[in-house]
Amino acid sequence: MAMDPPTTDAGDELGSYSSLGLIVSYSQKDNAKFPKVLLLLSAYLDKIVKENEVLLDSSKIKESTTIFHGQRVPELSIKLYAERIFKYAQCSPSCFVLGLIYMERYLQQPNIYMTSFSVHRLLITSVVVAAKFIDDSFFNNAYYGRVGGISTREMNKLELDLLFSLDFRLRVNLETFRSYCLQLEKEALALVLERPIQIQATNGTKSLICNSSVDETCKHELVCQRYSSQALQGCSW
Template sequence: MAELENPDLMPKLITFLSSLLKRVAESNDLNQQQLQHQKISVFQGLTRPTISIHGYLDRIFKYANCSPSCFIVAYVYLDRFTQRQPSLPINSFNVHRLLITSVMVSAKFMDDMYYNNAYYAKVGGISTMEMNFLEVDFLFGLGFHLNVTPGTFQAYCSHLQREMLMMQPPLINFADSSLNLGKSVVKAHLCFNDDESSHQNQQQLAV
């Protein structure tokens, strides 16, 4: 949807996505039985990052300079990843690493110009070596299923746009959300086809 790619809507999109991910992460944090049987993953941190999900996503938006489409495709990737890896639910210990990795992979796939892994690592507050490991694990977790058809992209855009229209500042109204937040995955209730087959920057970052 062209409207969703309007840069003026990015702050609203970031607020919505961060609120969604925060709700999913906190729900999974409370599920102690699930956490006990959770698969060991490079995405899992030992402690919760001090920066909020919204602050982290806003930082990525500020410094990554990727197209608005990248955030939509990153959302598609997170959806696919959690569906393919049910033993790796999104929680407060891995959501930040999943975010920076999904956006980086999306930018590489979507944009003609993108930064190298070292730059994204600095944006994400991690080492370049860790960023490399996260990228490889994310790609294998997706089964290298990176292609997003126009129909799938539009379906996710339409879904997000409907949800965003329900937002009531300063809070988001989740009462009528069509997202299954009770599950351990970020899963949009959409009918979509799931059969789809360095740019350097000298900008200084305050990490």
């Protein structure tokens, strides 16, 4: 199910961006809390996953298995997974809105539904592609694989599949981006108020592996990147 982008109002634009946590100054970036967009995006994706699974269980619709489908449902909830991506990938909050747009474009293909078995891989891949498209700096896929709990080889395959499925059309006009921000806030906020998001891990065997040793590696690489960035700022090219 895709969002139906509403008509945007110029007066709502900055307020929506600020409310979602998309406007963060560079000096505040390292100390910023998780932006609200993660909570709202997680609520929206959780809602769609549940609706799809009810639909698939109660009908004779045949679902097409994609490269994004894992063999097991990951332990981490969508919310915790989104927060992990934001924490270690260090991408701008806008990447999550852009990632949502990519996800919904991908899901327009026939007989493809986002479920608990595919939502995590779709999310990490879409956000990574968005970060590479709009952010000034980004990591390699080996690092993003560690963040997402998958191998480098799988990360590469997921990225290529998404890019080819989108026909490499990554550009999103400003009006569409604004509309998604407003609609995400309206739809997901209503859901959060009615039913708070479950933040604990879901039941099931872990397939996307996130452990302390991997986290330490990610933290180390983040420190190295910041040091390198500071050093480059003092260079003249």
